[in-house]
Amino acid sequence: MGKTVTNFGHNLRFTPRHVFAPRDEGELLRILDEQRGCSIRVVGSKHAWSDGIITKGVLIDLGHLRQVETVQDSDGETWATIGGGCQIKHILTALYKQANVTLPAIGLIAEQTIAGATATGTHGSGRHSISHYLAEVRVATYDPQTGRACIRTIVAGDELRAARCSLGCLGIVVSVQLRCVVPYHITEVVVRCGAVAEALAMEEESPLQQFYLIPHSWQIFVQRRAVAPAGSSRSWHATFYRLYWRLGLDIAYHLAVIILAAILRSGSAIQFFYRWLFPRLTITGWRVTDRSDKNLLMGHELFRHLELEFFVPRRHVESAATLVREIVDLFSGTTQDVSAGLREKLAEHGLLADLLQKKGTFTQHYVICVRKILPDDTLISMASSDQEPWYSFSFVTYVEPRQPFYAMAELLARCTLALYGGRLHWGKWFPLRHEEISETYPDLETFRRLADKFDPRGVFRNDYTARVLGLTHRDDDTV
16 A cells, blocks of 8 residues: 555545656656556645545655746747646746746745646636646657557647546646736735725725635725836845734744634634734734835735635625625624524525524634636636626634634535526635536536546546546546
8 A cells, every 4th residue: 555645734634555656748648658547637736725635545746846947929928838746836937047037826825836736726816727738738648549648738728628627537637728918016005995896996006906804894805906017126124024924924823723722712803802902913014115025915824714705796795705704703703693684585496494504613813815707718617707806704713623714614505606697716625516517617617528538538537526426436546
């Protein structure tokens, strides 16, 4: 048997039959030929909470496939070809050094590999997901005629739209290619506002912003962000701002949450913290201009946690925020019932009784981050659409055991799905099944057809992809 694998959040622990870390594409193809017939999954930085990497068969670690190569075309555009196992943080550094360019979008953290980030639809705020920007995806798979391992290059059409966000179901992503952008600066300032509608109205002037719903006090803090005018330079006090974020928020805030929620386990202390201390300790009005990869990234990965993230279309953001408040307050015991209008809707979908049974069982102990994602040209990324942007709501827990959080998170997922056509992040905790979510993904059947075309024997699937995508998979180590 191979070694036991544990993910970042420690909610996954499994032992594959074999674990391989090929040093180049040639070795990867040899491994695939040797393991022909086995079920195969891929692991990157393990910074995900879904069951996507679990396998009883073969696990491929792409950590050695981390090359970054840039080339300039005749129009002066810079293109980067990036190995699937390269982490975002290394990509950003390499692009600056090689060609003085950067990625068109980045997520909240830079620990993920490019293959893992794009395969699960990872996103930042105010732009498309990273998946949207892929112009070429090369996957290691099996030739349907010869049965031998090969690498297929995907550059257009529905095949590319499927490969951009594939959950690994088309094969092993060995490299991707995308067009880079010139480095740019972001101007950022944190402000308070009184309502979600007010926060959304700010997007016109700060299109890269994200905002935070503060549990229990339900104040709103908006991290307003916009691309600075060409020629802007880094603010002289940007280093102090970064230090404030690193020490005050990335570290001190998280330690406070862990002490109150995971060590003291005091719901009343958590509520006091968010109603009285957090608003007074958060600095607002500090306007700073800094390089994009400095302002857009956060230290969210410093402390082990678990996360669920749901997405709703733009037209449902305000209603979803109201739903979040009512469910969080009910779970914390602040209220004993939901509003009459919501009560009627939840009863109609058979969700009310389950919700009321859970009142007073969990106190939300982390801010809820809301981010805008422009429509993606993909088949199944969470923001795949040709109509309107999607907004993500992130729920994080630092408390173990996690069953009370799971109960709240699952009800949030089911309520947003039923009321607003909500979707869940593929790479985060995912309690739903494909029978429940299929209607929210109009192109899911096209994706299934292409997955069968690229992988007719289903070797690149697991129980997770069977559960959430409906792709046939045998529950053993061979296919």
